[in-house]
Amino acid sequence: MKEPAARSERKFPCEQCPLMRRKVFRDFNKKELDFVSRLKRGELSVDRSATVLAEGTRNPHLYTVLMGWGFRYKLLPDGRRQIVNYVMPGDLIGLQGSLMGEMQHSIETLSPMTLCVFERSELMSLYREHPDLAYDVTWLASREECMLDENLLSVGRRTALERLAYLIAFLTNRASAVGMFNGSAPLLPLTQQHLADTLGLSLVHTNKTVRKLVQKNLIRWRDKGCEVLDLDQLAALSGWDPSDEGIRPFI
Amino acid sequence: MKEPAARSERKFPCEQCPLMRRKVFRDFNKKELDFVSRLKRGELSVDRSATVLAEGTRNPHLYTVLMGWGFRYKLLPDGRRQIVNYVMPGDLIGLQGSLMGEMQHSIETLSPMTLCVFERSELMSLYREHPDLAYDVTWLASREECMLDENLLSVGRRTALERLAYLIAFLTNRASAVGMFNGSAPLLPLTQQHLADTLGLSLVHTNKTVRKLVQKNLIRWRDKGCEVLDLDQLAALSGWDPSDEGIRPFI
DNA sequence: CGACCTGTTGATGGGCGTCAATTGTGGTGG
């Protein structure tokens, strides 16, 4: 695990926030934009395989992901790992730690990532001065809860093949909603170990399940990643309806 | 599934809210109390085994549980059920539906339950007029997320015996924090089918795992319920640290 | 070049699912 390497220059002033160019994200009005801009402390750029937040620590910051992939996980005392969700551009991370003290999970990157940094202590002023934005923060927390429900349903009640199909469909759906492929073929930057730790399966069995989806021509396995060939059939195979969420907020 | 039977009389004006008597919940000041009191639409009393909220529906209300047990679950198209969490006094339910439209899960009671009813449409005025309370709503959502992370870790990475031990310890811990046993022996009002659907196991295997905990003298199985004999050993067996949460908000 | 990571495949065994039958209990209607 590499240390996050912070850089101080601000490549993305809020007025040119890369997220604002995406249609999925709602617009800010001038006043909100000014406020958020003042809230912003800086940017953080980290490498691939870096730990952004660590379980058991206290971090004075909140982040919004601007670019890159990552995942959120927990460990058992003996080292068994469970990935609970993935993070992508527009996701707010570190909120749990801000509200409840110590972090209860860790976050690691799957690609280089840049994040927008906010001061944890300023969160209350956001609630005081911008109820609309506060509402949005709650909305984001609620959406995360919704995804966790889905993942739990999957791990608890789907077969290995269904689980894998669901996971790939879920990630592809989320990622393309925020324009991570824009046009090119969907490619998820994961190892099979990541899949295994998300699905609650062993690495070996995950591999054998991956092979089955490859043989069905639903995916192709590339250098360190999974190329998605048929999103609809993956969703159908898992019995999942990828309901489109429409416009959504971000901070 | 029985229909919820609504009653209109208000047995618990906010000033005498049964939750306020509990030490775990924080105090309101007068202004907040007045505001919440105006927000309150009434009370809902439902029987055991009633469906309070149903997946796929839209409900104009938000609820805070005042008394009773329940659980939150999702279904696969073919009927497989996954219980994602349990609800107890002080829990805010229906928030997801309020923020995101349709309910993505259902809630059913395990005992008679009384709930405090709020109008969904008033939520925004709470955010505008009482930032502190808005912050608390987010806090509650965040806590739910934290519990889901734990449950996902459990289902994904623990063995059947560890999973069951964790679940029982987790529920006992939560329930005694809100004073559901006050003094008497901890008794969880669940069937083994509920356990199975929470743990991601079959009913038969759940039964055999329950027997193992009974033989270890950690629990005793009663008429439709599980009596907890040794909470500490259950937690230790599952490798879980039941960190005490301290004072917490409610609405 | 050797160490390491990632993917792959085969062999073996155990944990857990499925099927099936039995018991006990409470509720319901004849």
Add this chain to the structure above:
DNA sequence: CCACCACAATTGACGCCCATCAACAGGTCG
């Protein structure tokens, strides 16, 4: 009052899904 049924718990038999162990191939990097 009792036959009947539904539900919850329990237990045994059987087999499959998936974990574990092991070995190997290819690629990357120091």
